[in-house]
Amino acid sequence: MDDSCALARLDRRVVGCRACPRLVAWREEVARSKRAAFADCTYWGRPVPGFGPADARLVIIGLAPAAHGGNRTGRMFTGDRSGDVLYQALYDVGLASQPTSVGADDGLELYGVRVTAPVHCAPPANRPTPGERDTCRPWLVQELKLLRPTLRAAVVLGAFGWQAALPAFAEAGWTVPRPRPAFAHGTRVALDGLVLRSDLGPGLRPARRLDLFGCFHVSQRNTFTGRLTAEMLREVLRTAADAAGLLP
Template identity: 85%
Template sequence: MDSDGRDGLGGLDRLDERVAGCRACPRLVAWREEVARTKRAAFADWTYWGRPVPGFGPPDARLLIVGLAPAAHGGNRTGRMFTGDRSGDVLYQALYDVGLASQPTAVSADDGLELRGARVTSPVHCAPPANKPTPEERDTCRPWLVRELNLLRPTLRAVVVLGAFGWQAALPAFAEAGWTVPRPRPAFAHGARVVLDGPAGPAGPRDTGSAALHLFGCFHVSQRNTFTGRLTPVMLREVLRTAAEAAGLYGTK
């Protein structure tokens, strides 16, 4: 471990570099690169990112938002989580509405968007065919999320998980990062709220160590959910605002 208490990866910037260079899952590598070559007609003039997409947001985030995986013509095209697709349109508008984003749109990695006290990541960093990673791919990618959690530990106080897949993928990562996940594992539901006790500090159980983590469930911002009204902007804002309050973020609208 580094002298500053981090896990030896050189901080989130170094972790993001390592994530972007990963080639661990042959099916995902082949798919993301094929999409980047063939493109979608509407984006024919784009040079696609075509690599794993790292997390996005400040290194001292108090709130983490965990999705599923990058979209083939969204994050896989732009190189930034939830950027350039309709799911991102919904998410960043809501983040802006509650004061956690500097602007309501996310179209490219250089569009000037900044997150305020929040970071966005996924349990799977490559765009998967049909938006469905396999359980093996999910598990192979988990160490990246565990390392991200370890690096965010000093400030992280709340997490919003989008969708059941993300929930199932994230719970083992929280456990590996040292938080206590209840048994039986809590079930996913929109509006679910679970408090995960933090790891004991280096002096043992009497040392409070890391703070507890407030975990929130939210329906995913997929087109299927938002077009059908299963997830409305009001519902999304409510979860984000509640999570921001639990994280101790002030100035939210």
């Protein structure tokens, strides 16, 4: 099975997950009640898989799908204002085919980039519990394992994502420094690859060095207050894309 088929299979398994009762109840209630502006829409209402090619050189890790964004459209960072900011920046840097992401069938393509999250269901108040984060972690670990033959850089959006991503990278085949590096906007940490003897089954190859970047989350709180500006986001993405070998 090639990497694209294995990743597609993983995505299908993610979509069928019902491991966290609170999240299942919330995502399905939101899909039933809807927001007035989307009353005519059919909500996805399920876990949202990662989005992007199986040979991505750069991965962007957020927090969780938005109740009326990814939980409605079925695609990460799609149909909400956080996604508007992220995909505009990816387009500006040359990593996306268009500056907007409004629905899963809008034709958007990402170039060498995959977007995912440590929690795949929309949580109440955008706040997964630590237990929900830990329950969902194996999905991220498996995704990173499948990406690691080509993966060279990662951008993690926000402190919650950072805390969730570090152990996932460790389990997926990279060496995370100890003590674990603290989250900060613009921070850069080198993760060395290693061979996990019990892990190298068919289709899985050793991880290579990966450059990990921290970035403030593209939440409305951060973008509306100016804590994260469009240029700040573009700068992190450019630096990460360059580290991944995606820029000319």
